[in-house]
Amino acid sequence: MTAAVEFRAVTRHFGSVRAVDGVDLTIAEGAFFAMLGPSGSGKTTCLRLISGFEKPTSGTIRIFGQDVSAVPPNRRNVNTVFQDYALFPHMNVRDNVAYGLMVKGVDRRLRQDKAEEMLALVKLPGYGDRKPGQLSGGQRQRVALARALVNEPRVLLLDEPLGALDLKLREAMQDELKALQQRLGITFVFVTHDQHEALSMADSLAVFNEGRIAQIGTPEDIYARPRTRFVADFVGSSNVLPPDVTRALGGPAHWASLRPESLRLTFGGPVTGTVTALRYLGAGSRVSVQIAGAELAAFVPAGQPLPEPGASVGLGFDMAALHVMEGA
C-alpha cells in the first residue's frame, strides 16, 4: 500500500528559523493522523507543506507516491479546512461549498445539487442561501468542512479545526469528524495543540518539538510510553521524574514518567511526602506531593478522601506504571 503522504528529510527555513528541521514522516492511506505540538513547533508548517502553501527548503514530499515539489496548491488533490475557516464572505453558503466545482467548470445545476448534498452530510441542510456572516462558529466550521470535501480530495488537511469552538461544541465535532472520516475513508491529517483532542481522535500521531518529530506512534504508545521528557510533559500532565527521584521511588537511575492516575495516596509506606496543593478537576482532584526534592501530582478520583495541604502522605504505585524513557 502506498503512503498517502510521505516526507523525506524535509526542512523549511524562514531566514535563520528552522521551522521544520529534517522531518521524516509516513502517513498511511485512510489514517486519521494528528500533528501535535506547542505553537511554533512546526506542525502547521508541515501541514502547509502538504497543501503547497509552503515550499520545502530541502527534502522531498510525496502524495500517494508522486513527488509534489513542483506542484502548486491548486493542482494538488488535497483540500484544507482552515483555522479561521476562510469562507468567502461575499458568497452564500451554497456557492462557498460549490466553489471547488465551479473552478472545475462543473455545470451550475449539478454543482448546486452536489453542494446541497455536502451540506446535508455536515448536517446543515437548507442553509445554502445564508451568508457566512449569518452563521455561528460551529456552523461555519461545518461549511468549511463541506467545502473542502466537495472536491473529493484524497487527503483532507485540518488546521486546528476546533480551536475556535467552545468546549461542548468541540467535543461534539470531535465525534462527528471521527465518524465522518470513517465513513468517507479519506486520509485526515489534522494539526492541534490540544493533546486530548489528538489522543482521542487520531489513530496515529506525531508529536512535534522545535521543528522535529519527537515521537510518532499510536495514541497508546505516546501516552503510556513517551520516548522523551518533552513528550511525557506535553502529552497529558504526566510526572516527569529526574534520575534521582526515579531511584528514590525504586526504579533505575534514569529519567522516567509516571501518570498522576497511576499514583495512589496511602497512609504511611515506603515513600512519603508532604501535600503542597490541591486542585479540584471535577472528576477528581489533583494532589501535589513534595517528595525527594521533586513535586509529583497524584490524581484522586472524586469520592475518595482528600488530605489537607501540609499533611504527610504515602505514595503507592505499580512498578509497571513507572515508564523509564530511552531519550533524555
Added chain:
Amino acid sequence: MTTAAILPERGPGDRLTAIFWRHPRLLLVLLLSPPLIWLGLVYLGSLAALLLQSFYSIDEFSGVVKEEFTLKTYAELFRAQNLDIILRTVLMAGAVTLGCAVIAFPIAYFAARFARGRWKALFYLGVMLPLWSSYLVKVYAWKLILAKEGILTWAAEHTGTSIILDGVLALPGIGGNSLSTSPIGTFLVFVYVWLPYMILPMQAALERVPVSLLEASADLGAGRAQTFRSVILPLALPGVVAGSIFTFSLTLGDYIIPQIIGTSARFIGLAVYQFQGTAGNLPLAAAFAVVPIAIMLVYLAIAKRMGAFDAL
C-alpha cells in the same frame, strides 16, 4: 488600614468624565453637532440654493434672472452644444476612472499584501508626495512634459519611437498636434492628478482581504486569474468604487486641467465657470452643476445594484 471605596476627585477633568459617564449621549451630541451643523447648513444649504437657482431662467434680452419656477434651463442642457459638453466630460471621467483603476490596482495590491515596515512607509510617501505640491504646478509641469518641444517628444526622437507617438497623435478624435494639445494629454494629466485618490481606498479594501481566502481559493483548485476574478475583485470592489467616486467626480467637476492641457474644448466644470462668470447665466451654471450630482447618484445606484457594497 482601610482605603476609601471612592477615590477623591482630581479636578475638572474627573468632573467632566463623571458627567459624560452619567449621560453617555451628551458626548456624542457634543462631538457630532459641529460637523452636523456644518454639513446641514453650509453644505446642504448651499446645495439647495444651487438647486433652486437651476429652476430659474434668464431673460434673454435683459440678462436678468427671472425668479420663477421653470424647467427651461434644464431643457437648454439638451441643446447640441451643451449635450456635447456633458458627453465629453462623462466620457473623459469614465476613461480617467478606468485608467486610474488599472494603474492603481497593482500598486495597491503590492502595498496591501507585501509591503511591510519601511516599504509601507515608502508606499505612503510615494502616493502622497504628489499631493504636497500645488496642483497648478503639477499641471504646468505636465504641460512641459507633454509639449511638442517637451521631454516626451525628445525621448521618442532619441529612442526611435517617434513613429509610435505620431501614430498615437494621429488617432482621430483623441489625437492632436502634440500630446499637450490633445485629449490624450488631458487624460494623462487627469489620471496622474487623481491617482492617489484611487490607490488609497483600493489599498484599504485589499488590506482587509485575509490571505487565507486566497489560499482557500488556490486550495480548491483555482488558478491566479480565477482567484482574482472570484475572490479578490469582488472583495476589493467597495474600495474600487470608493476610489472611482473620487476620480469620477473630481474629473466631472475640474475646470483647470482642460483649460491648460488639451483642445480647449469645454468640460462641465469650465462651462459652469464661464456661465456663472463671464456669461452671467447663473441658472444655466447651476443646471450644469446639478449634472455631475445626478450622474453620481445614477452611478452609485448602478454600483449598488451590481453588488459593489455587499462585501462592506
